[in-house]
Amino acid sequence: MTMASNAWNALSDKQLTVQNIHKSLDSIKDDLWVAAACVDRIVDDATVQRVLLEIALERTTPALRRSQAAAAPDDESDGSSEAADEAPLKRDALVSHFNRLPADARLCAIRAVILDRLDCLNTFVEICQAPPEDTEELDSTSDAWDDDDPWTESAQPQIREPVEPPVPLSAFLTDELARSALLLASRQWFSALGVIFERHATILWPYRMAVLNSIPEHTHPLGYRDLLPALDLSTNLEKRITANPWRASPDWSETPDVRAALAASGHPPDISPTISDLSFDLRKDPLSCDELSEWYKNRIQRIISSTGLIDIALAVVQHAAPQSVPGLDEMGEELSLLARLVYDAPQADDDDDDDWTLDRWYSMDPITVVRAYLAHSDPETLAKDIWRLVMPYLFVLESRAERAGTPDPAIRTRILYDYILNAPLEIAVAVFEASKPILPTAQRIIQNDEDMARLALACLYGSNSLDEWPIMNRIFECLPAWDITRDDEQEDAADMTVVSLGTFVTPSTTRPRCTPSDLLIFFQPLPLSSLSRALDILDVHLESGEILSRWSVPAPLRWFLQSNSNAPDQRSWANRMARRAGGSEDKLNTLDDWEWLLEDMLKLSGTGDSGLRGAFGLLSQDEILQIYLTGLLSTGNFNFAKTIIKSPQNKLSLSSEAIEDICLTCSRELYDNASSGNYTIGEMKLAYECLDVPPPSARLQCEREFIEATSRLSSFNVMSGPGTAISPIEIRLTKDRLSLVSRVLSTNNDAYKHTEVILDLVHKLGLRNNVVAEVKTLAMLADTALQAEDFLRAYETSERMVETVLALRSSYIDVDNPEIQEASEVCWVACFQLGRQPEFEDVGKKLSLLGRALELCPPDKLHDVLTAWRRLETEDIEAREERSTYRQGKSRKLGGVTLNAATSLRARLQDFHMPSPPLLNTPDAAALASRTFRSVAANFPFSVATRGRSQASHPEAERSQSGSRRREGEEIATQATRVFSKGIGWLIGADDE
Structure with missing residues (x-):
């Protein structure tokens, strides 16, 4: 036995064959050793x-x-096994036997293990003949194809090759069946699972x-x-699996009494009927009806x-229905709808929103x-x-x-209508x-004609679209047409409905926008006659909308309702149409386009x-017509404007005055929008040329001159602010307007030299016949x-200013006229200012200016002017006397005459001496005159400045030119006497008045 056992142990599992097994074990007489040796060996070869x-x-x-x-x-007992099976077991006797013969106890335990392994071996062999699901389907498909192939030899049977299962035989025999079943389930060996469930x-x-x-x-x-759980209607519990074990009844060694006896004797069989290391929710009892339904629902949820x-998921429900599982009808219905x-x-090519779950x-x-x-x-495809x-x-x-x-x-129409109302027009x-009535x-989606009309009205008037007029017309063409004869009362009611609708669609603080759903509520109670009238109005509005869109001023369809009774809104949109149409790049490039625009505006x-x-x-x-022009x-x-105005067809039937007013208004608008005052470029050029459209007139000429004046002001670089x-x-x-002239003079050093240019500028600024403005x-x-x-x-x-004022005074009988008074005031102040200027060395001209000031000033200013005149005259006499002392080489006679003349002149002046108010005795009478001038001319756009120098320098300047002035002495005395006499005469006349 020792040699045989050594030979057996020397054989590896791969060297085991049927011959080697019999050769090694048949000669061994020890049953326990042989049985134990066979149980210890687990190989993957089924044979x-x-x-x-x-x-x-x-x-x-x-x-x-x-x-x-x-x-x-x-x-x-008769010694037969059949008799022993039927006889009642005496457990104590069996335990005593096992205690007496431990080998028999061990062999009985090994026998139970061997029988279990034989059952598993038979199952494994049968599993090898049951391929996984995908292989089975492939084979069945191949069979079906071969059956249809006429060239296939039907006499040759199809031989299925065994497929190696994912669990090797050695593991299948030693591992728990449940674990193997779990592995086969995860690998989708459903036929193998069926075999295992059937046999075990x-x-x-x-x-x-x-x-x-x-x-x-x-x-x-x-x-x-076939593995899905089913419901047993007779018990209302889960249907048990139909079992077909390899052995109809267990072996004697597998009975509970034997197992108990073996355990009592200390030799339990080496079998693990349960999986102790797997944490599963074991279900030993059949599931109830509700539990079975819940399992299917959970399975479906996990799948989704x-x-x-x-x-x-839907297929699971469909396969559960034949199994009589309740509570899945509604879920199946939902899954069917979700599957659709x-x-x-239809799905988008790049749709990432595909995470569909039952909860969603x-x-x-x-x-x-x-x-x-x-x-x-x-x-x-909609x-x-x-x-x-x-x-x-x-x-x-x-x-x-x-x-x-x-x-x-x-419910069907309500949801469908809601979708239509919120869908894009396309x-x-x-x-x-x-849904056409024909x-x-x-076959119609919308089957009610009146509902169809209401939906169309709500969709169109609730839309914000500005460029979908062909689509809107397509919708209108689908609507029903009713031949309704309305009386006056119905007509008025329909018109009032439209007026009410215009108010309804007008935005408010509580409803910024009227939605199609809101409009459907409005249209819902309308009778057929009102609906028919509303469709007629819709037809007109669609045509009007197409016209406005053609000229680049589209309006949403509801605007036609809002403006139905609002003339300002219509006028505003007409202005936009006439103006914005011209700004389009593709339109109004020819005269025909403008005539087309006129026709459309008249049509509207x-x-x-x-x-x-x-x-x-x-x-x-x-x-x-006015808006169009x-x-x-x-x-x-x-x-184009000139051509249309002068056209023989007289398409623009406006009066000459109206055309002129429009041209003036447009010119002024262009003028106001101009960024530059140069009338040769930009909007200012257009404003100037616009005045050439109507026939010439005084108003047009005045406006033309104003534009020319503006251009001239721009050329002078007049500033409104720094830079x-x-x-x-x-x-x-x-x-x-004179303040503009003042800016020109103050910012241009040489502008004052061009008197005619400045006066022409004043005339063109609209002051052509204004003498006061000219004087200023x-x-x-x-x-x-x-x-x-x-x-x-x-x-x-x-x-020149004095001549202008005198001419003005002579043209009026009443010298108290406000214009005369204002012009005179400006004139005498200006003359007074220049006449008392110490740096102006021409005494004759200064005396002349002061004389004019005496002539034009009001009575309360005579003292001021006369004081200045007297001071100037005294200074002149003193200067001449001083110059005469320096004359040398002249005859005494001539000197005496001169002295006598000077003495005589001084005496004459002293005879006319008039007492002056205390104010005139102040050291600076010139400053007083300047203040007086500024007070009078406070509203003038210009200012008169005093350029005074110290009077101490004046005699010295005169002395430097004493030689030339001596020769003019007599002439100056004569002129001063004449001016003074004239001033006194005017003064007397003024006192008389």
């Missing part, structure tokens, strides 16, 4: 393993018989749910439909949440579901998608409401085209064949020349 198990089983048979005999009653139902029953849960969620239930395969959304509805589906309200069904439908996707869903909702005891017949038009009622202001007014129906034809002129197309040139609009808004301008010129110390030009300008 070798079967031989080992059969030898071990054979070696355990004698011990089995001895044990049976020991346990059987003496009087009933008693062992695997508690693990059935764990095995089913191990099947991958993405697996189609068709493969494991982990894979998103709605079709697989996921698999049948349950959270969606019906309108959201409908929108999801049609989210990616195009107008061509109607078809509604019939195959939306309508079944709506029917399900209706049937559910009926089953719940709350029938809602309008989508809505497909629904309306699939189609059979059963007229009344159509239906008696309904257009978009500008509240505006008269003349107003439309204004728009034409604002674009600068003056040649900012004055704008044309600032020039027009300047109330005192000359005064400003004289003052500017004075400040520039150009005394001769200041004197000449002052002389």
Whole structure:
């Protein structure tokens, strides 16, 4: 035995063959050693393993018989195994036998293990003949193809090659069956699972749910439909698995009494019937009806949440229905609808929003579901998608409401109408085209004509679209037409409805925008006559909308309702149409385009064949023509304007005065918008040329000159602020135009030298016949020349100013006229200012100016002017006397005559001495005169400045020129006497008055 055992131990598992086994073990007489040796060897070769198990089983048979005999009653035992099985077991006798013969106890325990392994071996062999699901389906497909192939030889049977299961034989025999079943389930060997459950139902029953849960969620239930739990309607519990074990009854060594006896004797069988290291929720008892339904629901939830395969989840429900599982009808219904959304509805190519779960589906309200069904439908397939996707869903909702005891017949139309109202027009038009009244009622999506009209009105008037007029017309063409004769009362009611609708669609603080759903509520109670009238109005509004869109001023359709009774709104839009149309790049490039625009504007202001007014129906034809001409002129197309005005067809039937007013208005508008005052460029050029459109007139000439004056002011670089040139609009808004001249003189050093240019500027600023303005301008010129110390030009300008004032005084009988008073005031102050200027050395001219001041000043200023005159005259006499003392080489006679003449002149002047007010005795009478001038001319746009020097320098300057002045002494004395006499005469005349 030692040699045989050594030979057996020397053989490895791979070297074991049937011959080696028999050669090594047949010669050994020790049954226990042989049986134990066979049990210890586990190989992956089924044939070798079967031989080992059969030898071990054979070696355990004698011990089995001895044990049976020991346990059987003496009087009933005949030595046969059948008698022992039927005889009552005496456990104490069997325990005593096992204690007496431990080898028999060990062999009985080994026998139980061997029988279990033989059953598993038979199962494994059968599993090898049951391929996994995918292989089986492939084979069946191949068979079907071969059956249809006429060239296949039907006499040759198909031989299925055994497939190696994922569990090797050695592991299958030693590991727990439940663990092997879990592995096969995860590998989708469903036929193998069926074999295991059939052959070992008693062992695997508690693990059935764990095995089913191990099947991958993405697996189609068709493969494991026979494994799905079913309901036994007779017991209302889970149906048990139909068992078909390899042995109809257990062996004697596997009976409970034997196992107990072996355990009591200390030789328990080496079998583990349960899986102690797997934490599963074991279900030893059949599931109840509710538990079974809950398991299916959980399985479906896991499938959807982990894979998103709605079709697989739906298939599970469909396969559960034949198993009589309750509570899945509604879920199956939901899954069927969800499957339509996921698999049948159109999908976007790059749609990432595909995470569909039952929770998400349950959270969606019906309108959201409908929108999801049609989210990616195009107008061509929308109607078809509604019939195959939306309508079944709506029917399900209706049937559910009926089953719940709350029938809602309008649920389908309500949800469908809600979708249409909120859909884009390009989508809505497909629904309306699939609902035309000419189609059979059963084929129409919207089957009620009045509802169709209400929906169309709500969709169109609730839309913000500005460029979908062809689509809107397509919708209108689908609407029903009713031949209704309305009386006056119905007509008025329909018109009032439209007025009310205009108010309804007008935005408010509580409702910034009127939605299509709001409009449907408004249209819902309208009778058929009002609906028909509303469709007629819609026709007019659609035509008007197309016209406005053609000229680049589109308006939403509801604007026509809002402006139906609002003339300012219509006028505003007409102005936009006339002006913005000209700004379009592709339109109004020819005269025909402008004439087309005029025709469309007149059409919008007229009344159509239906008696309904257009978009500008509240505006008269003349107003439309004026707006049109204004728009034409604002674009600068003056040649077109002239052609249309002078056209023989007289399309622009406006009066000459109206045309002139429009041209003036447009010119001023262009002027005000100009950024530069140069009338050779930009808007200012257009403003200037616009005045050439109508025939010439005084008003046009005045405006033309004002533009020329503006351009000249711009050329002088007049500033409105530091570094900012004055704008044309600032020039027009300047109330005192002379202030502009003052700016020119103050900012341009040589401007005062161009008297005629400055006067022409004043004339063109709108002051052509304003003598007072001319006098003020000359005064400003004289003052500017004075400040520039150009005394001769200041004197000449002052002389011209005096002549102008005298001419003005001579043209009025009433010298108290405000204009005469204002001009005189400016003139005498200017003369007084220059006449008392110490730096002006021409005493004769200064005396002349002071004489003019005496002539023109008011009586209360005579003392001031006369004092200045007297001071100037005294200084002149003193200067001449001083010069005479320096004359040498002259005859005494001539000197005496001169002295006598001077003495005589002084005496004469002293005779006319008049007492002066104390104010005139102040040291600076010149400052007083300056203040007086500023007080009088406070409202003038210019200022008169005093350039005074110290009087101490004056005699010295005169002495430097004493030689030339001596020769003029007599002439100066004569002139001073004459001026003084004239001034005194005027003074007397003034006192007389």
